[in-house]
Amino acid sequence: MAKTYVNTAKYMVRISFEIDGVVDKPDIVGAVFGQSEGLLGDELDLKELQKNGKVGRIEITHKNILGKTKGELTVPSGMDMVQTSVLAAAIESVDKVGPYEAKFTIETIEDARSNKREEIKKRASDILKKFMSEQMPDAMELTEGIREEVRSAKIVEYGPENLSAGPDVDSSKEIIVVEGRADVVNLLRNSIKNVIGMDGGKIPQTILDLSEKKGVTIFVDGDRGGELIARRFSQLGRLEFIARAPDGKEVEELTRKEIIQSLEKKVPAENFFRKKVFEKEPSAETFFPKAPFFGSRERPMQGYQHRSYSRESGERQYNRRYPERSGIGRGPRRPEGSRYGSPRYSGGRPRERNDYMHSRQQFEEPIREAPASPEDREKFLPVMEKLKGTLKAKLFDAQMNELSEVNVRDLVTSLDENKNAKFVVFDGIITKRLVEKASENKVECIVGVRKGKIEEGTVKAVTL
Structure with a gap:
């Protein structure tokens, strides 16, 4: 009698079928075994494979609908990928079940060992974590414990939310708001004690209440998340200044020098968001219009001409290099004592400057728009x-x-x-x-x- 189990199931072959008639499971199994017998030789004969434990029991699920039979059969295989694929193709070649036409289609060939690999990976991770925690050197534990005790001695819990803060938050007229506890620890390590942390992106009510009484500077990480937190704080509370860590860095990893430099470069909140409009970022033009730029090389000023002078006669001569421009751009005579060789303008403020200031003024003024319907x-x-x-x-x-x-x-x-x-x-x-x-x-x-x-x-x- 053939074995009904497989020694080690490596792959699961799933094949769907549709038969133009009403049949039962034995009819389907008989068609599969009968039409595949001798097709691939003795080595890949389905009966021999089951007998040797290389192929398991064929599981079939089916239902009869409107005179037709539809379903799926599953074949567990302990062979390699090539032999399994050949066997699946042989089963797919079955074209009749009893007197009815049939169509078999391979849906998937799944690696049955993938779930086992995930279990092994998870177990290995647990073993490694346990090993590392148990084998940590005593000296390292001692050093880290002392360091954490010194840090924690300076941190106080503030407000009903038990926010991490420095000891000078109440006594100082100005406070620095950071994102989390690690940022507070780093600033305290560098003798900045009027600091309080938000413990994440959520802005606690305690900090909003402090912003009504004290001057607030928010010190955020140098990434997109930091900018969004600063923007949200400015909408909810009263914010005076914004300081930002260098690009790609977090406040908790800054050195003392970088902290001092970042706080010295703090800008008023309204200027910080206006500055973001003018920054040249790859994606800024998508949602911020670019300010026009008129450089002296790109747009020459009207009414201007460079003149050269002859030392022998002391008379002014137009530059012979551009004789065709000799009659363009003349203006009133210079007053006595003007310096020879300097550029002359047709009068008033340079047009380039006027154009730029006018364009910038137009850009900065808000556009008055009609209300939406x-x-x-x-x-x-x-x-x-x-x-x-x-x-x-x-x-x-x-x-x-x-x-x-x-x-x-x-x-x-x-x-x-x-x-x-x-x-x-x-x-x-x-x-x-x-x-x-x-x-x-x-x-x-x-x-x-x-x-x-x-x-x-x-x-x-x-x-x-």
Whole structure:
């Protein structure tokens, strides 16, 4: 009698089937064994493989629906991958069960040892952790214990939330707010005692109450998360200054020199967020319009000409290198005592400077926009409320079904990937580039925080 078990199941072959008639399990098993017999020789004969324990019992699940039989059979295999694949192909070649036409299809060949590997990996990790904890040198434990005791002696628990803080929080008129306990420890180690930690991204009510009584400087990590925490604090409490660790570093790992430098470079909160508008970052143009730049090399000033003078005669001569410009840009004569060889302007402030100051003034002044219609507010305001402060964008189709949620910096490229998008709602500024890309992809409406300098076109721009 053939064995009904397999010595070691390495692979599980799952094959689905559909038969044009009503049959039972014995009919299916008989067709599989009968049509595969002698097909691949004695070495891969299904009966011999079961007898030798290389293939286990064939499990079949089936059901009869409308005169047809559908189901799945599972074959456990202890052979290698090549032999298992050949056996699976042989079973798939079965084309009849009894008098009815049949179709067998290989669904998957699963590695039955993958779960065992995960168990081994987990167990090895537990063994290593236990080994490391038990075999830690006594000297290291002693040193670390003393160090932690000294640090903890300086830390106090503040407020009902038991926040980690320095001993001078109550007595100081100004405090420094950091993200967590490790940051507090590092500042205390460097003799900065008017510090308190938020213990994560959540801003406790105790710190918000302190911001109404004391001057607050928030000292955040040099990453995107730190900027978001500073932005959220400025919306909830009164924030005077923002200090930031160097790019890619956390406050808890800074040296004393880096801490002092970062705190000396603190900026007022409103200037910090305005500075982010003008920073040249790869993705900034997606949600912040660029300030125009007119350099002297890119845009020559009108009314200006460089003149050279002859030492022999003392008379002014235009530079012979550009004779065709000799009649351009003449202005009134210089007053006596003016220095020869210096550039002359046609009068007043240099045009380049005036243009730049005018453009910057236009950029910094907020654009006064018409209020959104009641229909737009009802349609888009709930979505915008969820997106505020997240720097995220959502794309919707014509029936307001959400298609995708992306970062604002990836919004322009995501429009090409979502051709069915008709509405865009995002936490950012509607720029000219974004409007042009939306127009190319036939987007009907863009909803943002405010508008940049854009032209009205086929895309409707709404601010909430």
